Amino acid sequence: MSDLVARTGRLQQRYENGYRLVAGCIPFRYRCLDESHHENSENVVEVLMINSTSGPGLLFPKGGWENDETVEEAAVREAIEEAGVRGDLLDFVGDYNFKSKTHEDEFSPEGLCKAAMFALLVKEELNSWPEQSTRIRSWLTISQAIQNCRHAWMKEALEYGFCKWLAQKRKTTS
Numbered sequence: 453m454s455d456l457v458a459r460t461g462r463l464q465q466r467y468e469n470g471y472r473l474v475a476g477c478i479p480f481r482y483r484c485l486d487e488s489h490h491e492n493s494e495n496v497v498e499v500l501m502i503n504s505t506s507g508p509g510l511l512f513p514k515g516g517w518e519n520d521e522t523v524e525e526a527a528v529r530e531a532i533e534e535a536g537v538r539g540d541l542l543d544f545v546g547d548y549n550f551k552s553k554t555h556e557d558e559f560s561p562e563g564l565c566k567a568a569m570f571a572l573l574v575k576e577e578l579n580s581w582p583e584q585s586t587r588i589r590s591w592l593t594i595s596q597a598i599q600n601c602r603h604a605w606m607k608e609a610l611e612y613g614f615c616k617w618l619a620q621k622r623k624t625t626s
Contacts, residue, residue, distance in 0.1 A: 464518035471549070472565045475526035476514025477572040478545065478614045479537050481591070497618065498591045499610065500574060501600065502535050505586050509602025512609070514567055527570045535589055536581030539574040543621075545613035550605040569609045571617055 466473040479500035501510035513534035517526040524541055531537050552563040577589070592600065594615065601607040 464520060465516045466519055468566070470562070470564055472552070472563075473517040473523075474514050474565050474567040475517040475523045475530060475570075476512055476567055477527045477531050477541065477570045478512050478610060479531055479535060479539065479572045479574045480614075481574045483591075496593060498593060499597045499614075500535055500537060501590050501592055501597055503588045503590075504602050507602070510590060510592075510597070510600045511602055512569070512606055514569070517568070523568045524570065527568070527572070531572055532578070533582045534587055536578040536584055536587070537572070537574045537589075538576045538578065539572050542571045542573055543617055545569050545571055545617045546609060548605040548609050548613075550603065567605070567609075569613055571614055 481498055482495040483498050485494045485496055501512060504511050513530045515526070515530040515534065517523050521529065528541055531539070546569055548567045548569060550565050550567065552565050594610065597610055598607055601610065
């Protein structure tokens with residue numbers, strides 16, 4: 453059982469112009485393809501996805517951005533609560549609008565959401581985390597993640613937000 457506790461409820465939830473504000477991240481790591489770990493060996497980027505609790509397909513950790521935290525703090529919190537990972541929140545990779553069937557409420561009756569997504573370099577996978585009883589973690593290559601992504605907006609965040617950011621990052625470090 454985890455000592456950490458997931459936040460629940462909507463009392464502290466942020467809204468803007470009829471949209472529920474959401475924060476999330478694309479957790480990633482570099483995995484060496486060459487088991488010898490030579491200096492020149494190639495690294496592949498893998499992203500961490502979690503199962504959906506409401507149907508098939510995989511997701512990136514995300515959830516409500518609350519009044520007592522920054523958007524970055526909310527993204528880090530969701531990574532811990534839903535995926536059981538900690539790391540370095542590196543950069544913002546975009547805002548993505550979507551409609552939630554499960555989160556229609558008085559402040560967003562149509563279930564409109566706006567998600568701020570970030571790249572999170574994973575440094576630690578927790579053995580115990582708040583939602584571990586309902587979540588399964590899966591490390592996937594980017595192409596596997598694109599194929600298994602449940603929501604179009606998350607696929608867009610991966611392909612056009614994260615991948616574009618990663619390409620820029622690689623240009624500046626080479």
